[in-house]
Amino acid sequence: MIDESKYRTLLMAKREEIAGKLPRREELWIVQSNEQTETVQLAGQREFTARILERETKSLTQIGAALKRIDDGEFGICLECEEPIAPKRLAAVPWAAYCLHCQENRDAQDARQTVHTNLAA
Numbered sequence: 833m834i835d836e837s838k839y840r841t842l843l844m845a846k847r848e849e850i851a852g853k854l855p856r857r858e859e860l861w862i863v864q865s866n867e868q869t870e871t872v873q874l875a876g877q878r879e880f881t882a883r884i885l886e887r888e889t890k891s892l893t894q895i896g897a898a899l900k901r902i903d904d905g906e907f908g909i910c911l912e913c914e915e916p917i918a919p920k921r922l923a924a925v926p927w928a929a930y931c932l933h934c935q936e937n938r939d940a941q942d943a944r945q946t947v948h949t950n951l952a953a
């Protein structure tokens with residue numbers, strides 16, 4: 833049996849943590865508005881910040897979805913095959929939406945798509 837209240841606390845703490853260290857959108861905007869005098873370094877920095885923002889926003893979405901699954905009583909169930917996600921995996925990744933097997937399948941798919949996109953670009 834999954835200790836849902838433990839995971840709820842854990843997920844909410846993680847959400848706070850990420851929200852607290854998110855780069856501000858305004859900072860991103862200031863750099864963007866300086867485009868004409870932009871140096872290569874600045875461009876790299878902006879891209880870096882944008883990437884963090886993108887990744888953290890994704891994490892927040894995943895955490896939010898996990899909290900909703902707790903509310904719905906579906907926490908710890910793989911969205912793909914509907915098998916229980918291994919407790920060890922949940923302990924390591926509390927917002928995991930897929931069991932290890934399905935996650936690996938998805939990662940492999942993502943990797944193929946990325947390669948494809950890069951080739952097309």
Ligand SMILES: [Zn+2]
Pocket residue numbers: 910911912913914915930931932933934935
């Ligand atoms: Zn699965």
